[in-house]
Amino acid sequence: MGVIRKTKSVSALLDAFSxxxxxxxxxxxxxxxxxxMNRSTVYRILERLENEGVLHSFSGQDGITWYxxxxxxxCSNTPKFDTHPHFQCRDCGKTECLPISVPIPxxxxxNVESVSLLMVGQCSxxxx
Amino acid sequence: MGVIRKTKSVSALLDAFSxxxxxxxxxxxxxxxxxxMNRSTVYRILERLENEGVLHSFSGQDGITWYxxxxxxxCSNTPKFDTHPHFQCRDCGKTECLPISVPIPxxxxxNVESVSLLMVGQCSxxxx
DNA sequence: ATCTTAATGCAACTGAGTCGCAAAAGTAAG
DNA sequence: CTTACTTTTGCGACTCAGTTGCATTAAGAT
Numbered sequence: 462m463g464v465i466r467k468t469k470s471v472s473a474l475l476d477a478f479s480x481x482x483x484x485x486x487x488x489x490x491x492x493x494x495x496x497x498m499n500r501s502t503v504y505r506i507l508e509r510l511e512n513e514g515v516l517h518s519f520s521g522q523d524g525i526t527w528y529x530x531x532x533x534x535x536c537s538n539t540p541k542f543d544t545h546p547h548f549q550c551r552d553c554g555k556t557e558c559l560p561i562s563v564p565i566p567x568x569x570x571x572n573v574e575s576v577s578l579l580m581v582g583q584c585s586x587x588x589x
Numbered sequence: 590m591g592v593i594r595k596t597k598s599v600s601a602l603l604d605a606f607s608x609x610x611x612x613x614x615x616x617x618x619x620x621x622x623x624x625x626m627n628r629s630t631v632y633r634i635l636e637r638l639e640n641e642g643v644l645h646s647f648s649g650q651d652g653i654t655w656y657x658x659x660x661x662x663x664c665s666n667t668p669k670f671d672t673h674p675h676f677q678c679r680d681c682g683k684t685e686c687l688p689i690s691v692p693i694p695x696x697x698x699x700n701v702e703s704v705s706l707l708m709v710g711q712c713s714x715x716x717x
Numbered sequence: 718a719t720c721t722t723a724a725t726g727c728a729a730c731t732g733a734g735t736c737g738c739a740a741a742a743g744t745a746a747g
Numbered sequence: 748c749t750t751a752c753t754t755t756t757g758c759g760a761c762t763c764a765g766t767t768g769c770a771t772t773a774a775g776a777t
Contacts, residue, residue, distance in 0.1 A: 466723060466774050487764075499726050504765065506724090524652045524733095525764070548699055559696055565708070568687055571676055574710040580693070582702040594743055594754060615733080627757050632734065634755090652764095653733070 465513055470498045474506050478516070484529035484547065484556045486521065521549050521556055522581055529558050544576055550584035593641055598626045602634050606644070612657035612675065612684045614649065649677050649684055650709055657686050672704055678712035 465471075473494060477485060491503050507528050510516040516528045527547070546563055549556040565576050593599075601622060605613060619631050635656050638644040644656045655675070674691055677684040693704050 464723075464775085468724065468774075470725080491764095500764095501727085501766075502725055509724095520648060520652060524648060548696065548701070551702065559699075561694060561696065563691070563694060566689060566691060568676065568689065568708070570713045571687075571708070572711045572713075572716055573676070573708045574679065576706065576708050578704065578706045580696070580699070580701045580704050583700045585698045585700075588700055596743075596755065598756080619733095628733095629735075629758085630756055637755095 465509055470494075470502055471506055471510075473497060474503070474510070475515070478528070478530045482557065484519075484527040484558065486556070487526045487528070490528075519547050519577060519579070521547075521554075521579070522551075527556050544578075546578035546580055548580045548582065548584075550587055551581050552583055552587040555584055555586070593637055598622075598630055599634055599638075601625060602631070602638070603643070606656070606658045610685065612647075612655040612686065614684070615654045615656070618656075647675050647705060647707070649675075649682075649707070650679075655684050672706075674706035674708055676708045676710070676712075678715055679709050680711055680715040683712055683714075 474490065477490065477493065487504065487507065490507070491500050494503060507516065507518070511518055511528070514531060517531050518526050518528050521527050529547075545561065546559045547556060548559050559580070563578055565573065567573075602618065605618065605621065615632065615635065618635070619628050622631060635644065635646070639646055639656070642659060645659050646654050646656050649655050657675075673689065674687045675684060676687050687708070691706055693701065695701075
């Protein structure tokens with residue numbers, strides 16, 4: 462039980478991620494695949510892939526959920542201190558993982574287990 | 590025009606904030622004041638107080654919105670690099686502003702304008 | 718080829734937050 | 748204190764992301 466099956470829908474979604482390095486929002490994916498699969502299927506597959514450690518999710522500016530591929534270097538998927546920050550452009554909305562690590566200070570009386578850090582600004586494309 | 594009026598509802602909400610140092614979620618406030626004012630009134634007053642620089646808002650773990658009083662020391666309200674982080678307890682949900690500043694590194698090719706940082710863990714009450 | 722179990726489609730639902738509009742309450746001027 | 752003007756509020760309908768139950772479909776192991 463619990464085996465993840467390689468269905469057409471799963472492959473289609475994985476393809477979308479492997480073709481670009483930026484993150485994709487649930488809304489974008491639901492829209493892009495609305496002719497190929499149901500809305501709930503998109504949500505369910507994303508959830509499954511995250512549980513498998515293939516994707517990781519985070520919240521963007523407006524509270525909507527984004528997903529991005531995990532890579533060994535800067536994404537452990539188990540949300541810990543090594544979680545990387547994300548950057549979202551305030552103009553075009555493009556969102557990406559930042560391959561940097563921000564040192565989080567210890568906070569007295571607080572047992573910090575995970576950190577989520579979202580940076581918002583203008584990307585280089587929109588700045589020019 | 591544009592003057593903010595000190596209505597009973599506004600005073601009631603401000604009282605709630607001045608009585609404790611932790612942040613309050615919209616849900617908590619809507620529930621607490623459901624007999625005294627309408628749901629939309631709560632949302633509208635919070636929005637107004639944030640525009641006035643009295644409160645600031647941020648997103649908690651589940652995407653719901655939290656508000657907390659601004660104090661001169663660690664809250665500029667204009668979201669900039671000096672925005673402070675917030676801590677939310679994974680067990681009891683208690684959420685607070687952390688009076689520390691986390692240095693955010695420069696990111697090449699990215700014009701970072703604001704940062705939001707949420708730490709999740711166990712608070713001292715729940716740890717004991 | 719068959720059978721078991723996971724995956725999907727569909728439609729209804731949830732829950733936070735928003736909006737338009739008429740009624741009510743602040744505030745300033747007379 | 749009244750009037751006149753403007754902001755606030757209540758209400759109900761609405762939006763929108765995401766979830767759920769259930770019957771049907773399709774992987775993949777035997």
